Amino acid sequence: MTITKVNVRNQVISKPNARLLAESITIQYDHRVISKNLSIEIPEGSFTVIIGPNACGKSTLLRALSNLLKPSEGQVLLDGKNIHSYKSKEVAKKLGLLPQSSTAPEGITVANLVAHGRYPHQNLIRQWTEADELAVINAMELTNTLELSNRFVDELSGGQRQRVWVAMVLAQQTPLLLLDEPTTYLDIAHQIELLELFKDLNEQGNTLIAVLHDLNQAARYATHLIAMKNGKVIAQGKPCEIVTEQLIEEVYGLKCMVIEDPVTHTPLIVPLGRAGINEN
Amino acid sequence: MQRINFGRKYLQLNGPLKMRLDVRNATITAIFLAVIVAISVFALMVGSLKLSIDEVFSALFGQTSGFKRTIVVNWRLPRVIVAIIFGAGLAVSGSIFQSITKNPLGSPDVIGFSSGSYTGVLFVLLVLGSNSFSSVAIGSLIGGFATALIIYLLAFQGGTHGFRLIIVGIAMSTILGSINSMLLLQSKTEVALSAAAWGVGSLNGIDWEHGLPAVFLVIVFLLLAVVMNRPLREMELGEDTAKSHGVRINRTQGLLIIIAVSLTASATAVMGPVTFVALAAPQIALRFTKTTGSFAPTAVIGSFLLLGADVLAQRIIPGTILPVGVVTLSIGGLYLVWLLFRQARTAS
Ligand SMILES: Nc1ncnc2c1ncn2[C@@H]1O[C@H](COP(=O)(O)OP(=O)(O)OP(=O)(O)O)[C@@H](O)[C@H]1O
Ligand SMILES: [Mg+2]
Numbered sequence: 057m058t059i060t061k062v063n064v065r066n067q068v069i070s071k072p073n074a075r076l077l078a079e080s081i082t083i084q085y086d087h088r089v090i091s092k093n094l095s096i097e098i099p100e101g102s103f104t105v106i107i108g109p110n111a112c113g114k115s116t117l118l119r120a121l122s123n124l125l126k127p128s129e130g131q132v133l134l135d136g137k138n139i140h141s142y143k144s145k146e147v148a149k150k151l152g153l154l155p156q157s158s159t160a161p162e163g164i165t166v167a168n169l170v171a172h173g174r175y176p177h178q179n180l181i182r183q184w185t186e187a188d189e190l191a192v193i194n195a196m197e198l199t200n201t202l203e204l205s206n207r208f209v210d211e212l213s214g215g216q217r218q219r220v221w222v223a224m225v226l227a228q229q230t231p232l233l234l235l236d237e238p239t240t241y242l243d244i245a246h247q248i249e250l251l252e253l254f255k256d257l258n259e260q261g262n263t264l265i266a267v268l269h270d271l272n273q274a275a276r277y278a279t280h281l282i283a284m285k286n287g288k289v290i291a292q293g294k295p296c297e298i299v300t301e302q303l304i305e306e307v308y309g310l311k312c313m314v315i316e317d318p319v320t321h322t323p324l325i326v327p328l329g330r331a332g333i334n335e336n
Numbered sequence: 337m338q339r340i341n342f343g344r345k346y347l348q349l350n351g352p353l354k355m356r357l358d359v360r361n362a363t364i365t366a367i368f369l370a371v372i373v374a375i376s377v378f379a380l381m382v383g384s385l386k387l388s389i390d391e392v393f394s395a396l397f398g399q400t401s402g403f404k405r406t407i408v409v410n411w412r413l414p415r416v417i418v419a420i421i422f423g424a425g426l427a428v429s430g431s432i433f434q435s436i437t438k439n440p441l442g443s444p445d446v447i448g449f450s451s452g453s454y455t456g457v458l459f460v461l462l463v464l465g466s467n468s469f470s471s472v473a474i475g476s477l478i479g480g481f482a483t484a485l486i487i488y489l490l491a492f493q494g495g496t497h498g499f500r501l502i503i504v505g506i507a508m509s510t511i512l513g514s515i516n517s518m519l520l521l522q523s524k525t526e527v528a529l530s531a532a533a534w535g536v537g538s539l540n541g542i543d544w545e546h547g548l549p550a551v552f553l554v555i556v557f558l559l560l561a562v563v564m565n566r567p568l569r570e571m572e573l574g575e576d577t578a579k580s581h582g583v584r585i586n587r588t589q590g591l592l593i594i595i596a597v598s599l600t601a602s603a604t605a606v607m608g609p610v611t612f613v614a615l616a617a618p619q620i621a622l623r624f625t626k627t628t629g630s631f632a633p634t635a636v637i638g639s640f641l642l643l644g645a646d647v648l649a650q651r652i653i654p655g656t657i658l659p660v661g662v663v664t665l666s667i668g669g670l671y672l673v674w675l676l677f678r679q680a681r682t683a684s
Contacts, residue, residue, distance in 0.1 A: 124579050148582030155580070161572040163627055165343035175570055175581040180563060183355035184348070192340060206343030228581070 075100055076121060076151070076232060076263070081130035083113070083120045083287075090116045091287035093130070098280075103258040104265045105274040108284035109308055114267045115156050117284070118234050121265070122153040148176035152230040156237050156267075158221055160209040166220050167205040170196055173227030195226035198253055214241035222250065233257070235266040239273070251277050275299050275323045283307050299323035344627070361630045364621075368636035372643060376416045379647050380408050415539050418547040419643040419660075422603040423613055425554035427638020428561050428631050429599035430614030431621075432592050435568055435628065437501050440675060443615040444480075444600040445668070447505025450609035451512035452483025453601045454535065457608070458516055461531045462523040469549055469605070476605035480597045483508060488593075537610035537661025539646050546606060553602040560595050561631060568592055569629055610661050612668025613641050615675075 077097040083090050090113040098104050098121075106114050119125040121132055123139045132139040139147060152173075160169055173195065174188040196202040199219045204212065209220060218241045225233060235254070239247040247270075255277055258264050268274045274281060275295040282292045285307045291298045304312050310327055317324040346356035380392045385407060387395075394400045395408035430443040437447075444450055456479020460471050487508055491501040516535065520528045567588045570578040575585055600614065617638035625633050642660065645667070649658040 119576070122580055124576055143582075144579070144584050145582035148580060151580075153576070153580035155574070155576040158577055159574050161569075161628060167340045167342040168344070169573075171342075172570065172573060172577075172581065175566070175583075178566075180566070181353050183353070183566070185354050189339060196340075206341040208343075 075135050076133070076265075078117075078121060078127075078132050079130050081120060081127035081132060083116055083125060083127050085116075089287075091120075094287065094289065095130075096121075096282065096289060096292075098263060098265055101258070101261060101263055102280040103254065103278055104263075104280040104282060105278035106265065106267045106282045106284060107269070107271060107274050107307070108290075112284050113287040114284060115236050116287075118153065118236050118265070118267065122151055122234050123147050124153070145176045148228070148230075150230055151232040151234065152225040152228040154221060154225045154233075154235045154238055156240075160217075162210065164209050165205070166201060166207050166209055166212070167192065167196070169209050169220060170201070170205075170223045170227050173224040176228060191227045191229055195223040198226055199223040199250075215243060215246055218242055219246070219250070231262055233262060233264045233266075235264065237267050237269065239268065239270070247273065271299075271304070271325045272317070275325070276317060276320050295322055299325070358625075358627070358630060361625050361627070361633050364624045365632045365636050368633070368640050372420060372636065372639055375640070375643050375647060376420070379416050379643070380412045382651070383407070383412060410543065414544045414547045415542050415646070416643065418542050418551060418606070419539060419646045420639040421551045421554050422607065422610075423617075423639035423642030424635035425558060425599040425603050425638070426610065426613040426642065427617030427621075427634045428558060429596040430616075430638075431618035431628075431631060431634045432561065432568065432596040433614075434618050435572060436589060436592060438572075439499060439502055440619050441502045441615075441672075442505075443618075444596065445609065445611040445614050446509065446672065447487060447502060448483050448509035448512055449480045449597055449600050450604055450611065450614075451509045451516065453477070453480040453604035454609045455479045455512050455516055455519070456482070456601075457605060458519045458531055462519050462527060465527075469546060473550065473553075473602065473605040477598065477601045480601035480604070481594075483512065484593060484597050535608060535661075536659045536665065537604075537608040538659030539607050540657055540659060542606070550602045550606040554599060557595050557599045557602065558631075558635070560591075561599070564588065564592055564595060565631055572628065608659075608661060610642065610664050612664035612671065613638050613645075615668060616671055617641055 075098070078095060080093045080095050082092050083094070094117070096117070106117065108114050116125065120127055123132070123142075123144070126140060134142065134147065134150060170192050171184075171188065174191060177188065178184070193202070196205060199222050201216070201219050201223050204216060204220065209217060212220065218238070222235075222238055225235070233254075238254075239250055242250060251273060254264055254266065258279070278295050280292065281295045281298060283290045283298070283303060290307055291303055299314060301312055301314050304310055304314070304325060312328055313326045315324050315326060316322075345359040347359055347362075349355050349357055377389065377392060380396075381387050381389060387404060387408065391400065391404055392408055395405045396413075398405075426444075430445075433442045433444055433447070434440055436442065453476040456475035456477070457472055459479070460466055460475030464471070466472075487501065487505050491504040520532050520535075523531070567578070567583045570581050570583045571585065571588065573581075579585055603610070618634045621634040621637050622628065624637075641664075645663040646660040649660045649663045652658060652663070
């Protein structure tokens with residue numbers, strides 16, 4: 057279960073000059089505006105975590121940042137150029153996305169699904185090479201899915217399946233990773249293991265952007281935290297600088313206590329609930 | 337040596353084409369190809385004048401001349417080649433539509449593209465009074481595309497819902513069926529009779545002159561389908577994932593629909609609507625290969641079905657040559673009923 061640094065290093069792409077920012081974008085589905093005039097900068101080499109209540113527009117923002125949804129106003133810049141002006145495969149070589157939910161084709165095996173992550177690196181006459189094979193092995197090793205490789209994806213447990221999807225994004229070997237709730241379905245040990253893997257990837261020079269619902273994990277692992285509500289950014293910065301009782305109440309309408317995490321000294325959020333209210 | 341256990345056997349090719357060859361798919365394709373060759377030789381031997389295997393081969397390779405060569409090369413061979421190529425075209429067309437609609441019922445013969453092509457053909461034959469191949473082919477293509485467009489507009493509002501497309505398609509198919517009858521009833525009998533013969537789909541009387549242009553078209557569109565196969569397989573992962581892998585969804589889907597409609601329309605222009613092959617071949621291939629992912633097994637199974645059905649149609653009632661469409665319609669009807677029942681049961 058241990059993750060060796062050697063493996064992680066293979067994961068890094070040689071030029072870590074990726075840079076992603078949104079310039080006053082308006083994102084909407086048909087006529088429903090989700091975010092208006094939103095500007096966001098993903099710091100170079102950061103592990104950025106986005107938090108916020110359900111339906112506040114986190115997934116929508118990731119879709120805009122990864123060119124899945126074209127902003128009706130403003131633009132998303134990738135390495136200084138409008139992301140829309142790139143060839144779609146070029147974007148896919150720089151930026152990988154783990155959507156919040158995915159469906160696997162019927163009857164596909166784990167290794168074959170992970171192999172789909174190599175698509176942006178392939179073409180009609182170069183459909184499968186040594187490099188593809190190495191990337192797939194490496195991604196499956198990192199996510200501990202190698203022993204599942206010949207199983208059918210539809211016959212896996214929810215958590216196993218989630219790790220396979222993560223492996224597929226890792227096989228894409230992009231310097232930028234956008235992860236929408238990567239830890240859903242995972243038990244606590246696998247959650248921490250995956251977050252540690254992301255931390256290692258980040259320390260090797262990759263830029264990560266993840267949506268997380270667990271505030272304590274967000275505060276512990278994020279180097280840059282973005283708190284959203286109703287499609288707007290309420291606060292952003294280092295977790296230890298921005299996570300306060302007021303912020304959590306403003307964003308979630310939840311009373312809580314913020315104490316220091318005894319292990320990492322990052323903010324630890326303890327919800328009060330009814331018990332806490334009664335005491336006061 | 338294969339270092340990853342994919343759960344399937346692959347053969348790595350490292351020539352100019354670098355790919356993993358799926359061993360099971362390749363084996364099944366090879367077996368069906370052998371069967372197709374055997375049926376072809378049989379089809380070249382039998383008929384009102386029976387020939388021996390030696391006579392067939394010497395006619396094919398030019399050692400014989402005269403009447404026997406004419407029979408084999410000019411009369412029987414075009415029919416065999418056309419059946420093989422059209423069968424592959426229909427099957428791949430069905431496979432594309434079933435993959436886009438994510439539904440085994442989403443095939444051009446069920447959702448009305450074949451009927452639409454036939455309407456186009458009837459319009460050219462009966463209303464415009466032309467019967468050259470090019471005008472019939474254009475009529476067939478326009479009919480197919482117009483139907484595709486109408487179904488698209490009616491069914492694709494608010495997302496691509498496979499089942500909705502199929503319901504609208506079946507309705508379209510029925511409406512077009514009555515339009516076709518109307519066109520036939522309103523025309524002069526002798527023209528209508530020859531046009532009506534198209535309605536069941538037939539390879540009777542096919543020759544090189546009428547078959548070759550369509551065979552050429554179908555081969556071109558089959559090659560295009562092979563090029564588009566990889567993005568199509570990415571789309572099976574869902575739109576978001578496909579897009580994040582660099583697939584341009586709208587362009588890919590549009591091109592695939594054009595390819596699939598053209599495959600069906602080119603074949604329909606020559607032999608009329610033939611059902612069942614597009615519907616069943618991809619599903620039979622899936623049973624054999626246990627995977628989607630390659631058109632090759634689907635294509636050879638389509639060839640096998642159409643060629644087999646045509647040989648059967650010529651032999652099943654001694655002394656009479658049935659249109660191949662009658663045979664596929666009977667088998668296909670039963671298969672469709674079974675498929676609908678099974679889907680209705682899983683849906684409820
Ligand atoms: N495809 C869509 N079409 C129309 N509206 C959508 C679509 N996807 C999301 N929405 C709406 O956009 C808003 C933001 O959704 P989004 O998925 O971005 O929320 P989220 O912050 O990711 O929530 P969660 O934490 O539940 O995943 C919601 O009101 C949702 O109903
Ligand atoms: Mg979400």
